[in-house]
Amino acid sequence: MPHTSATPRIATLPTPLDTRQRVETPEGIDLSLRPAGLVIRSLAFAIDLLVRGALLVGLLLLLDALGEIGLGAGALLLFLVNWWYMVLFEVLNQGRSPGKHLLKLRVVMDDGTAIGWSASLIRNLLRFVDMLPVGYCLGALWCLHEPWFRRLGDLAAGTLVVYQDRPRAQPPRLASTPLAAPFPLEQADQRAILGFAERRGTLSDARADELANLLAAPLGVASAAQAKARLDSLAQGLLGPT
Amino acid sequence: MKQQPFEARHQALWQAFSLRLSALERGKARSAHAEGFSQDYRRLCQHLALARSRNYSSHLIDQLEHLVRRGHQQLYRRRSQLGPSIMAFLAAGFPRQVRAQWPLVVAASLLFFMSLLLTALWVYLYPEQVYSILDPAQVAAMQSMYDPQGSRLGRGVERLASEDWRMFGYYVMNNIGIAFQTFASGLLLGLGSAFYLVYNGVTIGAVAGHLSGIGSGPTFWSFVIGHGAFELTAIALAGAAGLGLGLALVAPGRLSRGEALRRAAKASVQLVYGVVVLLLLAAFVEAYWSAKSSLAPWLKFGVGIGLWALVLSYLTLAGRGRHAPE
Numbered sequence: 001m002p003h004t005s006a007t008p009r010i011a012t013l014p015t016p017l018d019t020r021q022r023v024e025t026p027e028g029i030d031l032s033l034r035p036a037g038l039v040i041r042s043l044a045f046a047i048d049l050l051v052r053g054a055l056l057v058g059l060l061l062l063l064d065a066l067g068e069i070g071l072g073a074g075a076l077l078l079f080l081v082n083w084w085y086m087v088l089f090e091v092l093n094q095g096r097s098p099g100k101h102l103l104k105l106r107v108v109m110d111d112g113t114a115i116g117w118s119a120s121l122i123r124n125l126l127r128f129v130d131m132l133p134v135g136y137c138l139g140a141l142w143c144l145h146e147p148w149f150r151r152l153g154d155l156a157a158g159t160l161v162v163y164q165d166r167p168r169a170q171p172p173r174l175a176s177t178p179l180a181a182p183f184p185l186e187q188a189d190q191r192a193i194l195g196f197a198e199r200r201g202t203l204s205d206a207r208a209d210e211l212a213n214l215l216a217a218p219l220g221v222a223s224a225a226q227a228k229a230r231l232d233s234l235a236q237g238l239l240g241p242t
Numbered sequence: 243m244k245q246q247p248f249e250a251r252h253q254a255l256w257q258a259f260s261l262r263l264s265a266l267e268r269g270k271a272r273s274a275h276a277e278g279f280s281q282d283y284r285r286l287c288q289h290l291a292l293a294r295s296r297n298y299s300s301h302l303i304d305q306l307e308h309l310v311r312r313g314h315q316q317l318y319r320r321r322s323q324l325g326p327s328i329m330a331f332l333a334a335g336f337p338r339q340v341r342a343q344w345p346l347v348v349a350a351s352l353l354f355f356m357s358l359l360l361t362a363l364w365v366y367l368y369p370e371q372v373y374s375i376l377d378p379a380q381v382a383a384m385q386s387m388y389d390p391q392g393s394r395l396g397r398g399v400e401r402l403a404s405e406d407w408r409m410f411g412y413y414v415m416n417n418i419g420i421a422f423q424t425f426a427s428g429l430l431l432g433l434g435s436a437f438y439l440v441y442n443g444v445t446i447g448a449v450a451g452h453l454s455g456i457g458s459g460p461t462f463w464s465f466v467i468g469h470g471a472f473e474l475t476a477i478a479l480a481g482a483a484g485l486g487l488g489l490a491l492v493a494p495g496r497l498s499r500g501e502a503l504r505r506a507a508k509a510s511v512q513l514v515y516g517v518v519v520l521l522l523l524a525a526f527v528e529a530y531w532s533a534k535s536s537l538a539p540w541l542k543f544g545v546g547i548g549l550w551a552l553v554l555s556y557l558t559l560a561g562r563g564r565h566a567p568e
Contacts, residue, residue: 075408082419114318125514128426128427238245
């Protein structure tokens, strides 16, 4: 086996089960991108189609009143809206056409950086091939086949459509007294205990009881309510000074 | 250090950074490269790495990762000054790119111009053959357009001055649309581009041969020679760009097909930029110069030959000097 000089990573990250893709930045940080699938992308495209249609009808009615000059401007406008609508929005509006903006999607380069003129022009010109033979068949098939849900234009341009993740609201601070764990905790266990404490607000009581009950025996308590309190204390112990 | 003291210590930096990102994203702030943005960003990266290795809670890690992702997008931008880079591209970058891809350009030109010339010759020698290429209505329309008695020429008899602008818009939409199709269909292993090159060559050739045969030759040739310099070159170059995409898929060399396609697309899109400029020029010349039938044919032929010489010498000679703008 060939020997490489690269040092192995200190902590290997778990391979995610979902569609997240990890991209390493020059700072050595792994960013996770969540590529958007076929259905939501089609919806965004449909919205863009409606916006474009409305735009064209409105402007053409306006220009029609101007006669010959209006017709010339109308042809230029048709050209602009047909070929440049997506490009202009993607480059000037942080990778978001109106449809994508509405559905919280954006186009980025496949290394997570912002999209530039060339890449945007490539992906939108090659849309013509994705639309072949009829109604985006080629693009849709490729999108379903590709692990990052890219159509052919994205592939050539090196771009990606991702969800814009919004940060969640700050979970409420725990009020319980901090407590050190009675036995050493693995990293995954620590994350699980902290995660349980943070997500308590979004779980139903019954589900929280059910989850806490699993740990009642190892923690040495009798009821689910006591287990929940104990887990909160442990989480507080992990978070703050003991 | 546990999580809460860590958060308390760095919270101020994170909030300030988040505000700054919002300003940048709305286009309010000037540039990401001012006043310690990159330092703050790298400290944030360090905090994220620490938070991960110390197993802080998912919420904190998600929050930091969100900030890092936004910062990453603002810091690593391919933003340059548009004006000077367009000038440099037109002065040197575009002709250099054309010469760098000369095998593709030669192949596309051969496909296009050979099919044009051969069809023109064929239709000129066997006039009835024009009906196997164009349908009779099209032929009749062409004949009336280039009737030597007409006062103004090109796609519509009897054009008024105010129509020039309308035709300009029409030419831009139609011709650049065709060029874009010719380029994009190259992704189908190059076959699409080859098809459009030959198809356009045959159509134009049939019209040229037919009109020369029935005696409208001088009117037709004096009309097309001016803007043809830009328009025909542009179509050939768009085809070359498309063939480049196809070649990357058929013969990727030592790269994977995806990587080869990506590099080819990057080079091809440079040609497409140039093609757009050439076609805008062509539309302008076609609408405001070629259509004027009041000018003497010798003047139009003279200017037309001058434009051909200009375009060809621009593509072969511009940007060769050592001090040419980058």
